[in-house]
Amino acid sequence: MSSKEKPTLGGTRIKTRKRNIAAPLDPAAFSDAVVQIYLDNAGDLELVAKSIESSDLNFSRYGDIFFEVVFTGGRTQPGTIKPEEGERHPHSVFDCEPKREDILPSVVYIQKILRRKPFLIKNLENVMGRFLQSLELFEEDERKKLAIFTALAFSQRLSGLPPETVFEPLLKDNLVAKGLVLSFITDFFKEYLVENSLDNLISILKRGKMEDNLMDFFPPTKRSAESFAEHFTKAGLTALVEYNGKNIFEVKLKEIKTVLTSQISEGTDVDEVIEMVKQQIKDAKLPDIEIVRVLWDVLMDAVQWSGKNQQQNANSVLRQVKTWAPLLNTFCTSGKLQLELIYKVQMQCYEDAKLMKLFPEVVRSLYEHDVLAEDTILHWFRKGTNPKGRQAFVKGLEPFVNWLEEAEEEEE
Template sequence: MSSKERPTLGGTRIKTRKRNITVPLDPAAFADAVVQIYVDNAGDLELVAKSIVESSDLNFSRYGDTFFEVVFTGGRTQPGTIKADEGERHPYSILDCEPKREAILPSVMYIQKILRRRPFLIKNLENVIQRFLQSLELFEEDGRKKLAIFTALAFSQKLSGLPPETVFQPLLKDNLVAKGLVLLFVTDFFKDYLIDNSLDDLISILKRGKMEDNLLDFFPSSKRTAEAFSEHFSKEGLVSLVEYNEKKIFEVKLKEMKSTLTTQIAEESEISDVIETVKQHVKDAKLPDFEVVKILWDVIMDAVQWSGKNQQQNANSALRQVKTWASLLNAFCTTGKLELELIYKVQTQCYEDTKLMKLFPDIVRSLYDQDVLAEDTVLHWFQKGSNPKGRQTFVKSLEPFVKWLEEAEEEE
């Protein structure tokens, strides 16, 4: 054997390993292939979905954005625009539908089926939606409405994994907001979403989209007021949203007043200054009197320095606080109804806070002595009070004081 020859095994056949060499489709060829599936099935989305999920030749992982461009517009779009690019197109896209829920819903269900089989495509759907929303000015009015309806239906049908921030955050481009396009879009979105869902559902989506406290950001800066909000959405028939926003604003104003008063009372400001602060908040925020009375009581009692389990010290501290700030309460408990509201507030707090449970009669007596509560108010609460919290216990504990009031009245 020549030293240059290599030994071989007789009868064996050496095989070369075969490799599946696939040439990736380019975006244009991919788009044309998807368009052809639509055309071959005459736009029947059930059949189109079946063909797409069973296809092994289409590189969805690489061309997911292109796929959703075909779904929304019927073909590829030019980079950075919504203009049609060269290539085949089909007439069954979302933007070719009528701007009606029943026309767009089948496309939402179709996308849902695709995402269940190819969940990685959710990111591509986000990309395309974001791009379209940031290009609202390039759409005609009908196109913007179709996008709003699609988005509302997508959330109604809980389209697999579509996060609300994908919709709301891209909208907040200054030029889109300034032109009023964002307000028109969200108005259509709210109206369509609330057809199938409750206001609580809508608020939940807004929370997840980090917009619950920023609804005025949808308005042009010149109209970014509570009055403009109420006027616009009332005109659009979204009264429940207006009521929600007014309640939200009201709660914020109450919180602001409480914060200011807490600081003033902690710093032992002059009572006249505190009274003026309350009056200004009431005027600016149009706060109802009964809410003011409850906030005043909360702030006064929150400032008490409690001493753990020492009941006598707690009683002394609470009664000293009542005496110190009685004139503040007196300035706003101007009617029998407001005095009764104050007793109910005291009753609730004493019922819910164990360290105050036994202080109820002492606090009522102190408020009477400081002329915050009238005799008639105390007697009315004793005889007809409607707050059930601890009432039986508190009525019994107040009996000696009421008896004293009645005897004093008889002597007079």
């Protein structure tokens, strides 16, 4: 029996995996090529952008080098801002005059490049971060140019430059201590506010988590509200001074409110609470009228409300007034402050439906516990200026006012 031989291939091709042969790094050649584009176009940034777009240079590999050429005119030594050997061009950001009209074209130019090559965004962040951390190595006018560029970048909404990439590198202890950061940020604020509102600036600061930490830009020995006001007033940034003052004021109010809430909830002795509030006022220099507002808010926040049960709510409020009347009495020391307290009661009763009918009872209780004077109540009744719910409240308070007037006539 004959057997058939199995067919075999005449030959076998052995596949081999190709090795990735990395091209050697040549940042100097890349830098020289970009510089040559600038020189060939005589620094016309519109033409430079077009030439860069059509070039076959490896921007993905040398993105940081590209932005070094944009800012300094050539390549810098690794880890420094010192120029490296090689070709340079005289049309860089640092070769401009420290004026917005001279630096703005570079911002617009970079925006065009990033739209065409968005992968370069990270490289821009890298170079900006490195330069900001090296402020002490720049000359004063170079730091100013960098501040103007940064402000214009935010003003023009330059993609790839989130606020944290600017503020975080700045907060190096040695740079802050030398006052370099304060000088930079002042130039930045002044330039940005030329065409933008303070609200826009605050928005940037919030995104960079700096709106409540503006003092961090100051050297440690100058971190005070007085130094802040003096510095930025001299720089012509009074709106920023007002914002910071308001911010500090709100923080202090929040602090006293937190402490007061804690003490009231724990049932701390009234005299002890009074001393605490006095000390807070002394330390924070808070206006008396704000203290009255805070006191009433905290006392009412501590009340245990019972839904729609009017009588229980009334009893809770009146009990709170009786317990803490000495506290209110201590700080409602004038007709103006007492009138402000009535307005606070009026607004609370107006804004909360379950309290609408409590207004006369609360006012009468405050009178009986010597918090409100008769003259203050009569003034509010006859000449009160807050219209919210006034008609109903006046009608509700009328029997008590009649009683006050009759008692006054009998005394006479």
